[in-house]
Amino acid sequence: MLLKVLYKNITLNSLDLNSNNIIGIEGGKLLAKFLCKNTTLNSLNLGGNNLGSEGGKTLAVALCKNSTLTSLNLRSNKIGSEGGKALAHALCKNSALTSLSLQNNRLGSEGGKALGDALCKNSTLAFLNLKYNNLGSEGGKALADALCKNSKLISLNLNNNRLGSEGGKALADALCKNSTLTYLNLNSNWIGSEGGKALSDALYENTTLTSLNLQNNAFGSEGGKAIADALCKNSTLTSLDLESNDLGPEGGKALADALCSNSSLTSFNFRSNNLGLSGGYAIVDALCKNATIKNSDLRDNNLKGGEAIVDALCKNIALTSLDLRSNGLGSGEGKILANVLCKISTLTSLDLYDNKLGSEGGKALANALYKNSMLTFLNLTWNKLGPEGGKALADVLCKNSTLTSLNLESNALGSEGGQALANALCKNSTLTSLNLNSNWIGSEGGKALANALCKNSTLTSLNLQSNRLGPEGGKALTDALCKNNTLISLDLESNNLGSEGGKSLADVLYSNTSLTSLNLRFNNLGLSGGYAIVDALSKNDTLKYLDLRDNNLKVGCALFKSTLHKHNNKNFKY
Incomplete structure (x- = not known):
């Protein structure tokens, strides 16, 4: 049916059929025939369609004849080495394609070699994604040879291909000769210290590469030192x-x-490198002198006890994004970070996920937000802020006019903290996303937040997962949704809303026209509550995502399938 429509259409220029397993090998062959004749389509996404080797081969034949398609996504199609070879052959003849994704297709070293040969002849392809293809060192070497000759490719993704030290060295040599590539991803390729040293030498000579991903390559301190030397000259x-x-x-x-x-350099990721206190301090001290780094990630580096590290950040005048996740920072560091927020006028994003700031650190940060007028994103997940820390942050939300996203997940805010934040939402007019997941807010906190939703007109995303709201808190929230017309995403997972709470939410879905995402998983809705919600979908045209899993709905599965089938939405889970 789709193919018949496509043959008649003369205006379509983009087609997305991502993850439609119904296409398969035969569907791929039919699409290939269509591409041989079509003259309008320039973008086609066939990712996740189980096309197989045969489907890949037929599409390759089509690419030899098609002269309009510029972007093709064949991610996760089990094309294999033979299909890869066929596509490589097509690239030798095709002169229109500029972007090709073959991610996760089991191409192997043979497929990699074929593509390497093709790149020596192709003069139009600019973007190539070969992530997860087990190309091995031989495939890496073939692609390296191609980079020495190819003058069109600007982006190459070789993430997770087991290139090893030899493949890394070959690519390093190619970077010395290539003058067009600007992006190279070598994430997780076991390149090792020797491969790292070779890449460092390449950075001395290369003058076009702007982005390089070397994540998870076992460089060690020696490889790191070599890269450092290169950065002094690149x-x-x-x-x-x-x-x-x-x-x-x-x-x-x-x-x-x-x-x-x-x-x-404007962006540098140091995450998970066992820098320790001395290495971490050296990095942060350098950031005080560097005026170009705007994004730095120091997560998971065992910086515990690093008051000096945090204090040094006060001197940096260029940083816009700072990630200090999981570094064991306590209330002392939290207070110094608060001082940072008062002084740095460029920072817009601060991530302190999984530290130990406590209520005192939370209060200090809250006080800083009175003075800071730039921060828009703040993540304080898992910091043991408690009710007092929650109240302090609530007070500042009444006055702060820049913060748009606040994550307070798992901070034991309790009913008091929840009620204080609810009061703040009645006054705040900038926050669009609030995450209160796992804070034991209870039914009273839920009722207070419901009241806030009746007044607030800016919040679009609210996560109240695992807060013991119960049927009463749930009912209050549903009443609020009848009046609120700005919230588009609501997460109520694991709140024991019960069948009555489910029925109340069903009533809301008949009238609410703003909510597009609703998570009701683990709420003991039962058959009656669950069916009430599904029945309401017949009149709701805005909800795009609904999760009803783990609600004791098994008895009514056939009925649910029938109803949901009519709604024809793959994002409804039950």
């Missing part, structure tokens, strides 16, 4: 990802020295 790289390379304190110190002189 002046074109703007983004470097060295996450999970076990650089250690010494590697961290070397990179810190490099940052003192480098003036081109």
Whole structure:
């Protein structure tokens, strides 16, 4: 049916058939025939369609004849090495395609070699994604050879391909000769310290690469030092990802020295490198002198006890985004971070997920938000803020006019903290996203938040998962949804709303025209509550995502399937 429509259509230029397993091999063959004749389509997404080797081959034949398609996504189709070879052959003849994704297709080294040969001849492809294809060192070498000759490719993703040290060295040599590639992803390829050193040498000579992902490649401190030396001389790289390379304190110190002189990098990821206190301090001290780094990730580096690290951040005048997740920072560091917020006028995003700030650290940060007029995103998940920390943040929300996203998940705010935040929402006019997941707010806190939703006109996303709201809290919220017309996403998972709560929410769905996402998983809705909600869908045209899983609905599964089938939405789960 779809193909018949496509043959008649003469205006369609983009078609997205992502994850439609019904297409399969035969559907792929039919689409290939269509592409041989079509002259309007320029973008086609066939990701996740189980096309197989045969489907890949037929599409390859079509690409030899098609002259209009510029973007093709064949992600996760089990094309295999034979299908890869066929597509490589097509690239030798096709002169229209500029973007191709073959991610996760089991191409292997043979498929990689074929694509490498094709890139030596192709003069139009600019973006190529080969992530998760087990290309191995031989496939990596073939692609490296191609980069020495190809003058069109600007983006290459080789994430997770087991290139090894040899493949890494070959690509490093290619970077010395290539003058067009600007983005290269070598994440998780076991390149090792020797491969890291080779890539470092390449950075001395390469003058076009701007973004390089070397995450999870076992460089160690030696590889880190080599990269650091290269950064002192390279002046074109703007983004470097060295996450999970076990650089250690010494590697961290070397990179810190490099940052003192480098003036081109704007984004640097140091996450999970066992920098320790000394390496972490060296990095942050360097950030005080570097005026170009705007995004830095120092998560998971064991910076516990790093008051000096946090204090050093006060001197940085360029940082716009700071990620200090899971570093064991306590109330002392929290207070110093508060001082940072008062002084740094550029920071817009601060992530302190999974630290130990406590109520005192929370209060200090709240006080800083009275003075800070730039921060828009703040994540304080898992920081043991307690009711007092929650109240302090609630007070500042009554006056702060810049924060748009606040995550307070798992902070034991309790009913008092919940009620205080509810009161703040009645006055705040900028916050659009609030996450209160797992805070034991209870039915009273739920009622207070419901009252706030009747007055607030800016919040679009609210997460109240696991808050013991119960039937009463749930009913109050549903009453509020009858009046609120701005909230589009609501998460009420694990709140024991019961069948009555489900029926109340069903009544809301008949009239609410703003909610597009609703999570009701684990609420003991039962058959009556669940069916009431599903029945309401017949009159609701706005809800796009609904999760009813784990609600004791098994008895009515056939009935639910029938109703949901009519709604024809794959994002409804039960």
